[in-house]
Amino acid sequence: VIFKVAHHGSINGDYSGIWENLLLDTPTCIVTPFNKLPRYKKLPTDADVTRLSQKSWKLFLTAPPGNAIPIQTRDSATQRSLRESGIKLQNLATKLGAVRLRRKVGACATTWNTELLGGAFEILK
Numbered sequence: 001v002i003f004k005v006a007h008h009g010s011i012n013g014d015y016s017g018i019w020e021n022l023l024l025d026t027p028t029c030i031v032t033p034f035n036k037l038p039r040y041k042k043l044p045t046d047a048d049v050t051r052l053s054q055k056s057w058k059l060f061l062t063a064p065p066g067n068a069i070p071i072q073t074r075d076s077a078t079q080r081s082l083r084e085s086g087i088k089l090q091n092l093a094t095k096l097g098a099v100r101l102r103r104k105v106g107a108c109a110t111t112w113n114t115e116l117l118g119g120a121f122e123i124l125k
Helices: 016-022 046-055 076-084
Strands: 002-004 028-031 058-061 097-102 113-118 121-123
Touching (some): 028 046, 046 058, 058 113
Parallel strands (some): 002 028
Antiparallel strands (some): 058 121, 097 113
16 A cells, blocks of 8 residues: 655644554555755654654655755856846755656556655665
C-alpha cells in the first residue's frame, strides 16, 4: 500500500480513521515538505517524522525539511541589469526531489521498484 501523507506530514492533517480503517496494511508513505515558512514552522517537524515512521513500513521525503540552498551569487553587471529591469529573483528554499514508485501489472506483481530523484530520500529506521 502506498500513501501520500496529507498536509506535509503535519499533526493537524493526521486523521486516525485513515490509519485504522483505510490503510489496512502498514503503508509505504511519502511526504512532501513545506519549507516556505520561517525555520521553526517548517513541515514536517522532527516529531512528525518520528510519528509517521512509526506508522509506516517505509517513509520517504521528497526533499529535506528546512534544507535551504545557499544564495547564488551573480556578477554586479547582471545584478544591476536585473534590478533596473524590475526583475526580482528568489532562490528555491529546498533542493526539489521526487519519489517514483513502479511495479509490473499483474496478479503476482507485488514488489515496488523505488527511485529517489533529486533531493528525495528515505527515513531509515
